[in-house]
Amino acid sequence: MTTGYTDGRRARGQQRYQLVLDAALDLVSRDGLPALTTRALAAVAGVSLASITYHFPTRADLVYATCAEAVHRDIASTRAILDELRRDFDLRTATPAELADRWLQVSTAPARGMMSVFSLWLEVVRQPDLAPLVVQWNNDTRDLVAAALTEAGASQPISAAKVLCAALDGLRLPTVAFPDATPTRADRDDLALLFSWALGRS
Structure with missing residues (x-):
């Protein structure tokens, strides 16, 4: 009772x-x-x-729970970013430059704590049972981005989402070493080109 x-x-x-x-x-x-x-x-x-x-x-239990929480928060953060884009723009008509600008503003904020997430990749080598978390992280993030790209009219949303997610992770990586780093104009232009390719519009 x-x-x-x-x-x-x-x-x-x-x-x-x-x-x-x-x-x-x-x-x-x-x-x-x-x-x-x-x-x-x-x-x-x-x-x-x-x-x-x-x-x-055990420490393995602690590492697993910490990585699982980091993945959960990162996926939630990606969902929040996409929801913010939907509030700010009509995804069917927003320009790639607008999407790139807004995405970079919200996705590279220092509070995102990328060390926790990227450390997971390195730890998988020592603790293989973490691999399903990496798969979940990749798949859930890809699916969220693909859904937004579908709304925006992308002809191949899954493939485009894979490429975009890889590029976005690359743009976020410097924040591990330089938490206060801000995106450059070149970052913005490169991301705009990717959105242009993914959506088939300029």
């Missing part, structure tokens, strides 16, 4: 779990996955080591 006490304890446990995950993402965003240890995380999160090991018995 569930009681108010049980519900309250479960809610506190979930809050602590989320607090630890938030701290793990902050730690990885700052110092990369190699820095993610239970002791370092306990210090950053301000909780006991026992609290960390209760939720994540």
Whole structure:
């Protein structure tokens, strides 16, 4: 039988779990996955080591949960970017330059925490069970972009989405080393060319 006490304890446990995950993402965003240890995380999160090991018995469990959360947030961020584009423009008539400008404004913000996501690629070599997360990340992001390209009238939305996603990841990569980096005019022009190719319009 569930009681108010049980519900309250479960809610506190979930809050602590989320607090630890938030701290793990902050730690990885700052110092990369190699820095993610239970002791370092306990210090950053301000909780006991026992609290960390209760939720994540092994470092592999901790790394998996952190990467899964990073992927979940990145996919949610991509969805939010596309929703913002839909609010700002009619995708059927927006110019490639307009789309490129707006995408770069919202997708390369420092708050996106790209270290967490790109670290995942490197960790897969050491922890192969992370591979499904990479597949999920790629497929879900591609499908979101393809859906927007379909709305915009692209003739080959899936293929165009794959190319665009690869290019957009490349544009975001410098923010790992230079969090305050801003897109250049050349970045904007290159992305506009890709949107022009994907949509078949100038």
